[in-house]
Amino acid sequence: MKITRDWLRDYVDYPWDVAELVDRLTMAGLEEEAVDDLATGLDGVVVGLVLSRHPLPNADRLSLCQVDIGDSKPSAIVCGAPNVATGQKVAVILPGSRLPDGREIRRTTIRGVESAGMICSEVELGIGADASAILVLPDSYEVGSPFAPQAGLDDVLIDFEVTPNRPDCLSLLGIAREV
Secondary structure, X not given: OEEEHHHHHHHOOOOOXXXXXXXXXXXXXXXXXXXXXXXXXXXXXXXXXXXXXXXXXXXXXXXXXXEEOOOOOOEEEEEOOOOOOOOOEXXXXXXXXXXXXXXXXXXXXXXXXXXXOEEOOHHHHOOOOXXXXXXXXXXXXXXXXXXXXXXXXXXXXXXXXXXXXXXXXXXXXXXXXXX
């Protein structure tokens, strides 16, 4: 049975952190399978606004994008995605941060142009399977702010194995009742 901390809080208010919640539910007869922080690996990802996109000189598929990430001046980011366009809000990982798969993002020079970060796809963020294009975000996302809270990923997924003697906990409402 998989639940999230926020789903559970929609039904019941509890004073404990996730570790104590899991301990208490384990003592009530639910076996913990896994506890996953959904925002793991998304620390350096912010919401950016693509201000302009121009073809990169001497490159067929690359573009040079000027991206507002909430700083005083836009960041220049080289992007190879075919769907990047002016006016889009996108997820940008900043130099010095790591992708969820462990790769470190650094300032780099591509075809003689410095790139300060990376515009990400679902696969690079570890939140989906589409690697063919960048992730285009809704207009409601705030430029320069962290990506995870706006995408609803600042939550914890808790997976319990419900034992045969606890069929009452086969739903979120049943677990909320137990809490």
